[in-house]
Amino acid sequence: MYAQLVETGAAEASEKDREFQEKIDRGVRIEANDWMPEGYRKTLIRQISQHAHSEIVGQLPEGNWITRAPSLQRKAILLAKVQDEAGHGLYLYCAAETLGISRDEMTAQLLSGKAKYSSIFNYPTLTWADIGAVGWLVDGAAIMNQVPLQRCSYGPYSRAMIRVCKEESFHQRQGFDIMRQLCQGTDDQKAMAQDALDRWWWPSLMMFGPSDKDSVHSEQSTKWGIKQNTNDELRQKFVDQTVPQAGWLGLTVPDPDLAWNEEKGGHDFGEPDWSEFHEVLRGNGPCNRDRLAARNKAWDDGAWYRDGLTAHAEKRRNMVAEGAA
Amino acid sequence: MSKEWPLWEIFIRGQHGLSHRHVGSLHAPDAEMALRNARDVYTRRNEGMSIWVVESNKITAFDPDMAEQNFAAPKSKVYRHPSFFEIPDEVGAM
Numbered sequence: 265m266y267a268q269l270v271e272t273g274a275a276e277a278s279e280k281d282r283e284f285q286e287k288i289d290r291g292v293r294i295e296a297n298d299w300m301p302e303g304y305r306k307t308l309i310r311q312i313s314q315h316a317h318s319e320i321v322g323q324l325p326e327g328n329w330i331t332r333a334p335s336l337q338r339k340a341i342l343l344a345k346v347q348d349e350a351g352h353g354l355y356l357y358c359a360a361e362t363l364g365i366s367r368d369e370m371t372a373q374l375l376s377g378k379a380k381y382s383s384i385f386n387y388p389t390l391t392w393a394d395i396g397a398v399g400w401l402v403d404g405a406a407i408m409n410q411v412p413l414q415r416c417s418y419g420p421y422s423r424a425m426i427r428v429c430k431e432e433s434f435h436q437r438q439g440f441d442i443m444r445q446l447c448q449g450t451d452d453q454k455a456m457a458q459d460a461l462d463r464w465w466w467p468s469l470m471m472f473g474p475s476d477k478d479s480v481h482s483e484q485s486t487k488w489g490i491k492q493n494t495n496d497e498l499r500q501k502f503v504d505q506t507v508p509q510a511g512w513l514g515l516t517v518p519d520p521d522l523a524w525n526e527e528k529g530g531h532d533f534g535e536p537d538w539s540e541f542h543e544v545l546r547g548n549g550p551c552n553r554d555r556l557a558a559r560n561k562a563w564d565d566g567a568w569y570r571d572g573l574t575a576h577a578e579k580r581r582n583m584v585a586e587g588a589a
Numbered sequence: 590m591s592k593e594w595p596l597w598e599i600f601i602r603g604q605h606g607l608s609h610r611h612v613g614s615l616h617a618p619d620a621e622m623a624l625r626n627a628r629d630v631y632t633r634r635n636e637g638m639s640i641w642v643v644e645s646n647k648i649t650a651f652d653p654d655m656a657e658q659n660f661a662a663p664k665s666k667v668y669r670h671p672s673f674f675e676i677p678d679e680v681g682a683m
Contacts, residue, residue, distance in 0.1 A: 297653045344633075351630050358614045361596070367616055368593045424613070431634070570618075574592055577619035 288489045293419040296362035304488055307481075308418055309363050311490065313370045316356035317381035320374070321555050323349045325389040326398060334392060341438050342395065348435065352428045359420040375560050383541065384467050386549030393446055393453075393460035399439015401461075401468040401506065407432050408502045409472065417489030440509070447513045454514070461510065462518045469533075470541045472499040478538075503531050596645040597623040599630075601637035609641050620644075 281301055287294070294300055323346050330346065333339035357367055373379035384402055389395060410432065413425040446457040473479060473495040485491035503522075510517050521534035543549065594616040600609035612631050617623035623642040631637065651659050667673050676683050 295653060297650070299654065347629075348633065351633065354615060354630050355613060358596075361614075366593060427613075570594075573618040573622060574594065577622070580619065 285487070288417050288487075293422065294417055295419045303484070304490075305363050307485060307488070307490060308421065309360055309365050312356055312360040312363070312421055312424075313365065313373070314380050314382075316353045316360060316370065317374045317379055318385065319349050319353035319356060321381045321385045321559065324555055324558055325385055325387070325551075326395060328389050329392060329395050332392070333395075338442070345399070345435050345438060348431050352431070355424040355427055356421075359418075359424040362420045371563065375556070375563055377547065377556055380545070382471060383544040383549060384471050386544050386551045386555060387463070387467055388551050390463075391456050391460060393443070393456040394464070396439050396442030396446060396457065397460035397464040399435050399437075400443055400509070401439070401464050402471070403432060403435040403439060404506060405468045405471040405502050407436060408498050408505075412492035412498075415489075415492060443513055443515075447515065457513070458515050461515050465518050466536050466540075469499055469502070469536045470538075472496075472502065474538065474541070475535075500530055503533050507531055594618045597627070597642045598645050598648060599623075599627045600641040600643070601627075601631060602639035603637055605638070609639065612636075614645060617642075 280299055284294075284299065284301060284304070294304075326342060326346050326349070330339060330342055333342050357370060360370060361367060370379070374381070384405075389398065407429065410425055410429050414422055414429055416422045416425065443457050443460075446453040476482070476494045476496045479495055482491060482494060507517055507522065519534045521532065523532050525532045544552070547553075595618075596614055597617055597620075598614050599612050601612050602609045615623065615626050615630055617626050620642055624640055627640050627642055632640070663669065
């Protein structure tokens with residue numbers, strides 16, 4: 265996943281700012297209680313919390329298929345994957361909390377719709393092949409984004425990313441494995457795989473964010489060691505890695521402009537429909553309202569449970585205190 | 590919104606013979622739930638055989654801005670490392 269439209273805020277270069285920048289340039293990791301510019305803190309809070317929200321909301325399109333998985337093994341695998349996503353969300357929320365925002369604040373921002381999450385999760389998973397395509401393409405794109413973040417200048421974020429990346433490759437492989445089985449199956453099954461690729465290809469390319477020429481916040485993030493590669497670099501890498509895999513599966517990438525360019529040693533490919541991207545970001549994707557409603561319902565329905573555990577913990581503490589008195 | 594659960598720091602022993610190592614943190618209403626949650630969040634792939642949980646606000650640490658003063662003294666005491674002393678080859682292993 266990645267964080268969209270991150271604002272960095274202008275930094276006034278004080279003595280402390282200069283020392284901070286030197287530290288970054290020397291490759292020294294920044295830790296939770298170290299001095300940091302407000303802009304750095306804000307950028308990271310926004311990016312890490314959006315990343316965490318993406319992991320949590322990302323459980324919804326896949327959770328949709330847990331009860332409909334075609335075999336017990338596929339169901340067990342999908343459950344494990346969705347559980348991993350919850351774990352990734354938790355690692356990331358904790359990393360964001362080290363910067364001074366509380367978990368409840370972040371939850372409230374997500375539930376009110378104020379905070380963004382990766383817009384890919386506002387697309388529906390219509391068939392079982394979508395679970396394959398999501399693992400293969402969406403997790404594949406997420407890995408592309410996350411691998412460089414393991415070297416991010418902020419220690420807690422970088423360490424969370426290391427854990428996430430270790431687990432993420434299982435996600436992509438299980439997706440590819442679903443696609444492979446469908447592609448080696450009946451004509452209908454293969455057609456289902458092709459249909460999933462047709463619908464998920466362009467949204468996956470959009471996951472890398474706007475084109476570099478339109479990406480306004482990249483420069484400061486790069487200087488601060490938060491961002492290592494540009495959106496277009498990562499998108500190119502993803503296309504070059506994924507197109508041969510689609511070929512191996514016998515599927516057609518839905519892009520008439522796709523062609524190998526010998527000179528640049530990479531593929532030329534078409535431009536995603538950025539107006540669609542911005543519409544989904546604005547809340548008008550196919551599932552935006554459903555996703556937020558599902559998160560709000562889960563939070564509200566879980567209130568009695570959270571309160572019950574809190575009450576139990578308090579009662580136990582009081583009993584211990586009374587026993588000691 | 591109900592009261593937020595306290596934050597716990599999680600330490601895991603990966604294998605026999607290794608010490609517990611900090612792996613991250615999580616929220617839980619009490620120590621017992623923190624342990625259960627830590628197992629689910631941090632050992633889904635056999636990463637541990639023992640878990641410690643400590644409430645985050647029970648941890649005391651130096652101010653990172655004072656790191657230079659706090660950790661300066663040993664820098665001048667290079668003789669604490671055996672490589673400081675030159676031992677002639679003829680003397681053999683030492």
